[in-house]
Structures are given as C-alpha cells and as structure tokens.
Amino acid sequence: MKNVYLDYSATTPVKEQVVNEMIPYFTEYFGNPSSLYTPGLEAKEGLITARNRVAELINSRPEEIYFTSCGTESDNWVLEAVAEALENKGNHIITSKIEHHAILHTCQHLEKFGFEVTYLDVDSEGFVRPEELESAIKDTTILVSIMMVNNEIGTIQPIKELAKIAHNQGILFHTDAVQAIGNMPVDVKDLDVDFMSMSAHKIYGPKGVGALYKRRGIQIPSFIHGGAQEKKKRAGTENTAGIVGFGKASELARMNLHSHMNHSSKIRNMMWERIEKEIPDIILNGPKDFSKRHPGNLNIAISYIEGESVLLMLDFNGICVSTGSACSSETLGTSHVLNAIGVPVTKANGAIRITVGDNTTEEDVDYVVDNLKQVVAKLRELSPVNGEKGW
Amino acid sequence: MALYNNTVMEHFMNPRNVGEIENPDGKGIYGSPVCGDMMQITLSVDENEIITDAKFKTFGCGSAIASSSMATELIKGMSVEKALELSNDKIVEELGGLPAVKIHCSVLAEHAIKNAIYDYAQTHGRKYAGLEGYNPDAEHHDDCEGSEEGGCQGCGNGK
Ligand SMILES: Cc1ncc(COP(=O)(O)O)c(C=O)c1O
Ligand code: FES
Numbered sequence: 001m002k003n004v005y006l007d008y009s010a011t012t013p014v015k016e017q018v019v020n021e022m023i024p025y026f027t028e029y030f031g032n033p034s035s036l037y038t039p040g041l042e043a044k045e046g047l048i049t050a051r052n053r054v055a056e057l058i059n060s061r062p063e064e065i066y067f068t069s070c071g072t073e074s075d076n077w078v079l080e081a082v083a084e085a086l087e088n089k090g091n092h093i094i095t096s097k098i099e100h101h102a103i104l105h106t107c108q109h110l111e112k113f114g115f116e117v118t119y120l121d122v123d124s125e126g127f128v129r130p131e132e133l134e135s136a137i138k139d140t141t142i143l144v145s146i147m148m149v150n151n152e153i154g155t156i157q158p159i160k161e162l163a164k165i166a167h168n169q170g171i172l173f174h175t176d177a178v179q180a181i182g183n184m185p186v187d188v189k190d191l192d193v194d195f196m197s198m199s200a201h202k203i204y205g206p207k208g209v210g211a212l213y214k215r216r217g218i219q220i221p222s223f224i225h226g227g228a229q230e231k232k233k234r235a236g237t238e239n240t241a242g243i244v245g246f247g248k249a250s251e252l253a254r255m256n257l258h259s260h261m262n263h264s265s266k267i268r269n270m271m272w273e274r275i276e277k278e279i280p281d282i283i284l285n286g287p288k289d290f291s292k293r294h295p296g297n298l299n300i301a302i303s304y305i306e307g308e309s310v311l312l313m314l315d316f317n318g319i320c321v322s323t324g325s326a327c328s329s330e331t332l333g334t335s336h337v338l339n340a341i342g343v344p345v346t347k348a349n350g351a352i353r354i355t356v357g358d359n360t361t362e363e364d365v366d367y368v369v370d371n372l373k374q375v376v377a378k379l380r381e382l383s384p385v386n387g388e389k390g391w
Numbered sequence: 392m393a394l395y396n397n398t399v400m401e402h403f404m405n406p407r408n409v410g411e412i413e414n415p416d417g418k419g420i421y422g423s424p425v426c427g428d429m430m431q432i433t434l435s436v437d438e439n440e441i442i443t444d445a446k447f448k449t450f451g452c453g454s455a456i457a458s459s460s461m462a463t464e465l466i467k468g469m470s471v472e473k474a475l476e477l478s479n480d481k482i483v484e485e486l487g488g489l490p491a492v493k494i495h496c497s498v499l500a501e502h503a504i505k506n507a508i509y510d511y512a513q514t515h516g517r518k519y520a521g522l523e524g525y526n527p528d529a530e531h532h533d534d535c536e537g538s539e540e541g542g543c544q545g546c547g548n549g550k
Contacts, residue, residue, distance in 0.1 A: 306427060308452035309403070312394065316404060334427070346424040382409055382456060384431040384448035385424055 003318040004364045008202075008296055008357035009151050009179060010322055014245065015204040021248040022206065025241035033238050034229065043240050050247025054211055057250040058177075058196065059187040066212045066230045067243050071178040071199030073223070074212040075102035075145075077234075078174050078195045081220035082143045083110050086172075090140030096120045096128050097340040098155075099147050102197075103176060104336070116140070125287045126155030126341050134165050144173050148180035148196075152337040152353055153286030154297030156184065160191050167192065172218070178202055178210075182253035183261065183294055188213055200242070204358070205249030209242035260358060264296035267356045267365060272298055274369040279376055285343055285351060296356040301338075301347040304386050305379040310352050313375040319368055322353045395453055398487040402457035407464050410446040416515065419506025419527070422499050428455045430503040432463065436511055440471045447503070454489050455496040461485050462500040471508055475521030477501060 005013075025046055031039030033047055048062075055062040068074045079093070093110065095103055097119045107117040118136045120128050128146055137144075144166040148159050163173040174195035180186050182203035188196060196213040200206055214220065214233075226235030253260070269290065275282065281303040287293040302310065307323035314321055338348040354368075380386065393400055415433035422429040428451030435444040445463040449456050462482050466474040479497040483489050489497060506527045512519060 304450065306451050306455075309456060312400075312403060312453040315393075316400075349424060349427045382406065382448060383450045384420065384429055385450055 001318045002367055003320075004360070004368055005320045006354045006356060006360065006364075006368065007320050007322050008360075009294070009353065009355040011201045011207065012204045012357060013359065014201075014206055015249065015252060017252065018205055018245045018248045022241040022245040025244050029240070033240060034227070043238075046240055046244045046247075047238060050243045050250075053247040053251040053254075054198070057181060057186070057254045058198075058213060059189050060213050061216060063231075064188075064213055064216050066214060066234050067238065067246070068210045068212055068234060069208055069236075069239070070210040071100075071176070071197050071202075072102040072210070074197035074199075074210045075100070075176055076106050077212055077223035078197065078214075078220070079103065079106045079110065079143070079145065081223060082172060082174075082195075083113075083115055085220050086142040090138075090142045092116045092118070092138055092140040092142060094118045094120065094133065094136050094141060094144045096122055096146055098122050098126055098150055098152075098337045099145070100151060100176060100178070103145055103147070120146075122155075122340055124341050125292075126150050126153050126337070127287075127292075128157055128162060130158065130161050130165055133162055137166070137169050137171065141169070141171050144171055145176070146173075147176040147178075148186070149177070149183065149294050150286070150337060151179045152335060153299045153341065154179075154294030155287055156180075156292050156294065159193065163191060163193050179294060181250075182257065183264070183296070185257065188215075194218055200246035200249055203249045203253045206242045206245040209239055209246045211246065256358075261295045263358065264356055264360075265290065267360050267362065268296050268298060268354075270362065270365045271354065271356070271369060274365065275300065275372065278369065278373055283343075283347065285338060285341065294355070296360075298354040299338075300352060300354070301343060302350040302352065302376055303347060304383045305350050305376065307350055307352050309379055310350070310372075310375055313379070314371060317371050317375075319371055323351060394490070395457070396487045398485075399454060399457045399489065402460040402486065403453045406447075406456055406460035408444075408446050408460065408467070409448070411448060412444060412446050415507075417507040417509075417511025419503050419508070419510055421503040421506055422451070424450050427451065428496060428499055430455065430459055430499050432459075432503045432507040434466075434507045434511060436471060436515075440517070442466050442469050442471060442474055445504075445507075451496060451499070452493070454486075454493040455499060457486060458482050458489075458497040458500040459503070462497075462504060466504060471511065471517070472519060472521065474504060475508055475519055477504060 029042040031043045033044040051062040051065050054065050120132055122128055146162050149156050159175050166173040172194045175193050176197045178199045181198050194215045198211045200209040222233045224235050283301045285299040311323055334348040412433040416436040417434040420431045431448045433446050437443050445467050447459040447463050449459040479501040482497040509527045
C-alpha cells in the first residue's frame with residue numbers, strides 16, 4: 001500500500017544526514033560534556049557546534065541559545081520564569097486564544113497563583129489585532145507571549161509589529177516559534193523579540209530536544225534546578241546526541257529554507273486547487289492569503305461529516321492527516337483555535353489538517369485528493385445531514 | 392496498528408444497513424452535529440411486532456458508525472420487546488470493545504433505537520414496559536454526565 005504522511009506540523013521524519021551526525025554521540029563521543037578529559041571535551045565540542053548552528057538559523061548569538069527537552073519546556077520556562085522574576089513589578093500576562101496548550105495551560109497554572117492573564121481574541125483568519133494588544137496592556141503587564149505561526153491553521157502573526165507595541169511600554173515579548181523556524185525566515189534581531197521557543201522534531205530533527213532563545217542581558221531564573229549546565233540556567237546532563245541532531249537539522253533548515261518553502265507551498269497549493277474545485281461544501285480555515293500562512297498548511301472544514309471518521313478512512317488507505325491538532329486526538333473536544341476564529345461547532349467537527357513537507361510529491365497530491373473525494377462521498381452517504389436537510 | 396479493533400474497523404469500513412427506510416414504522420433521531428455525533432434509525436415492524444428491517448444514517452466518529460452498524464444488525468429479526476432491552480454494553484461487547492472515551496458513541500445507538508421504537512409505539516398504539524417513563528426528548532448530555540468517563544467532552548456540555 002502507498003503511504004502518504006501529511007502531518008508535518010505534528011512531527012517530521014528525521015533526515016538521514018541528521019541521524020548520521022547523531023550516531024557517534026551515542027557510541028564514540030558518549031562522554032559527559034561536563035567532564036574534563038578528552039571524551040567529555042569531544043561531547044562538549046558537539047554542543048558548541050550545535051549551538052552555533054541553531055543560532056545561525058535565527059540570527060542570534062550562540063550564547064543566547066539554551067537547550068531544553070522540548071518546545072513545551074521552553075514555553076513553560078519562559079512564562080514561569082518571567083512571572084517569578086517580575087512578580088514585584090506586576091502580575092499581568094497577555095497572550096492569545098489560539099496559542100498551543102504549552103502556553104495556555106501554563107497560563108492557567110499561573111492564574112492559580114494569582115497571576116492575571118488576558119487571552120486576546122483573534123480575527124476570522126487567526127490574526128491578533130495589534131490595536132487590541134495595545135489596549136490590553138496595563139501598568140501591571142510583565143510579559144506578552146504570541147505565537148509566530150499557528151500549528152492548526154497556519155496563521156503567521158505580525159510578530160515584529162506586536163513586539164514593538166510591547167517594547168514601547170517596556171514589556172518583555174516572547175514568541176513560540178516552534179512551527180515557524182525552518183518554514184519561514186526567522187531573524188530575532190529583526191523581529192526584536194526577547195524570548196523565542198523552538199523544537200527540533202518539527203524541522204526534521206529528533207524528538208525531545210528544544211531550545212529557548214533569550215536575549216543577552218535579560219536575567220531569568222532557571223526552571224529545572226540542579227547542575228551547572230547551560231550556564232546554570234537549565235540543569236541536567238545534556239541530551240548530547242539530540243542536541244547535535246537539532247544543530248544539524250537547523251543547519252539543513254537554513255541552507256534549504258527557500259527550496260523547502262517553495263516545494264511545500266507548491267504542493268500545498270496544488271492540493272488546495274483540486275480540493276476546492278472537486279469537493280463541494282468545504283471551507284478553508286485560516287488565512288486565504290497564502291503569503292501569510294505556513295507554507296505546508298491546509299485546514300479544511302468538510303460539511304456534514306465528522307473529522308475522525310475522515311482520518312480513519314484515509315489511514316486505511318495509508319494517508320495520515322490530523323483533526324485539528326495532534327494533541328486533540330485524546331480529548332474529544334473541538335479545537336480551541338477553530339472556536340476562536342468563529343468556525344461553528346458543526347463545521348469544526350468536520351475539520352481536518354493537512355500539512356505537507358519535504359517528502360511529499362506531486363503524485364501524492366493526486367493520490368490524496370482522489371482518496372479524499374471518495375472518503376467524503378462515502379461518509380456523506382452515511383450522514384443524516386446534508387445541504388438540503390440542513391443541520 | 393489501529394485505533395480500533397478489527398471488528399470495529401470492519402463495521403466502520405463496510406457498514407451494514409446504511410440508509411433510510413421509506414415509510415418506516417418507526418423513526419428515531421438522537422444526538423446532534425453540535426455534539427459531534429448524530430444518529431437516525433428507521434424501522435420496519437411486522438404485525439407480530441418483529442423488527443423486519445432497520446437502517447441507519449450517522450454523523451460521527453468511527454465508533455459511532457460501527458456502533459450503528461452493529462446495533463442495526465443485532466435488532467433485525469428481534470421482537471420489539473427484546474430490542475428495547477438492547478443495551479450499549481451489548482453493542483460494545485459484540486464489537487469486541489471500544490476505547491473508554493468512545494463508550495458514549497454506543498450509548499447513542501442504544502438511544503436512537505429506543506427513540507425509533509418509541510415512535511413506533513406512539514404511531515401504532517402499543518405499550519411496552521421498557522418504554523415506561525422514557526422521554527425521547529431528554530437532553531442527551533444528561534446521559535453523558537453520568538457516564539463513567541466523567542462526562543462527555545464531545546460537546547463540552549456533559550460536565
Ligand atoms: C506551536 C507549538 N508550540 C509548542 C509545541 C510543543 O513542542 P514539543 O513537541 O517539542 O514539546 C508544538 C508542537 O506540538 C507547537 O506546534
Ligand atoms: S457529545 Fe457525545 S453525547 Fe454530547
């Protein structure tokens with residue numbers, strides 16, 4: 001059977017060049033990077049190269065990169081650390097309603113400890129309105145955290161403009177760029193952000209490695225306490241092989257950025273053109289202007305049928321898509337993102353996310369659309385609701 | 392590797408009794424697309440109160456479709472009285488099990504059948520012990536509320 005993986009925003013296959021660079025760090029250069037003898041120094045050397053490469057991808061200094069265990073940890077760290085460090089200045093945090101749960105659930109946790117959080121509304125395509133951020137700022141605001149690219153609907157936020165609004169009031173700005181790096185140019189100097197979260201497994205690197213960019217000169221407490229790793233900011237013996245893999249993946253992402261973006265958007269556009277033309281009663285969720293959208297992302301609401309049944313039937317034919325976001329598959333609720341952009345629940349129930357990437361081919365487009373057409377027709381046959389009967 | 396066992400997948404991919412009986416003796420609808428699942432059952436019942444045919448249409452996830460398929464298979468040929476005793480546990484058992492978070496989908500099938508039989512009883516002037524005190528318009532979220540998983544999260548209203 002043909003296998004077509006269309007969930008690159010959930011995770012990506014690790015590139016062979018990445019795996020090849022990682023392997024010696026399990027076997028040959030297995031030393032603890034904190035040890036002072038040769039095998040330790042060799043391992044440490046691997047961390048240095050990796051840090052340089054991640055820094056180069058986002059145009060930061062290497063010393064501004066702190067490796068973590070995942071994007072989620074980076075998000076947790078920055079929110080909790082800023083809350084702790086600036087407790088005396090204020091207790092107000094601003095974020096948006098469409099953030100990843102790594103941000104939203106951490107904010108909810110902080111609310112239990114007396115912090116006040118404003119969850120900004122977004123427009124019908126998922127954009128934060130800059131003037132709403134401006135008017136949400138108060139004397140007590142200590143941090144603004146807005147994601148760069150939304151994982152479900154692909155919306156690219158005007159981060160530079162939003163960061164400027166925060167900085168004009170002397171407020172720190174964080175962005176979760178987990179879906180952004182490798183998929184669009186990301187330059188922390190140009191964006192002028194104070195913190196940025198990243199994750200390796202979304203850019204053809206290994207799972208369980210992430211990083212936080214922290215602008216030089218800003219002091220925040222550590223989140224994981226223990227040894228002196230990561231300049232005493234993130235304790236725990238480093239995941240050397242994983243970090244080396246993140247470094248290699250970052251280097252490849254930087255070198256291949258434009259070909260990756262062109263390839264993804266070309267395939268994505270081909271797919272959307274056919275779907276739009278050939279499947280009736282569907283809507284595209286997220287930005288209609290594809291220049292403001294993740295290059296590989298499509299999110300479509302298919303009327304009269306339910307998303308999980310679409311996912312299952314496609315899986316039966318070797319095609320992997322997700323409903324809303326990968327994390328939602330264990331919790332039956334509809335997507336908070338689709339809810340925030342005003343998609344009615346009946347339509348959100350029929351939403352699927354397709355994200356293409358480096359291994360998706362033009363032939364895949366035909367296989368996928370042909371299958372999707374059949375699956376939709378079959379499930380609509382089964383459905384008690386349709387265009388004439390209405391809901 | 393699959394989310395559901397082979398029996399569930401088989402009923403999902405090749406559902407039995409799909410459709411709508413013309414001029415049915417009983418018709419029941421349960422759930423709503425807002426909740427993420429909705430089921431319609433139509434029945435043919437003969438003069439001996441035996442269910443001679445059952446068809447379904449379902450908006451819902453894989454286990455909702457498989458439950459509808461299995462439930463309609465089970466009640467075909469049954470007496471109305473016996474069909475009223477069909478519990479969601481029996482549907483789940485016949486399917487070889489469902490994931491815990493998906494049990495409510497089988498409850499939906501049980502209720503859709505009850506509603507169809509209620510409609511049959513009303514239109515044909517019959518009375519059944521199994522329908523006593525049954526309210527077909529009861530908010531289905533009420534059922535979710537008492538469910539083992541601690542409420543149906545599909546619509547967010549169960550909790
Ligand atoms: C926007 C966003 N933030 C954070 C994460 C979490 O990253 P990780 O899986 O590395 O914890 C993800 C991915 O699931 C994401 O899409
Ligand atoms: S969502 Fe399952 S019954 Fe309401």
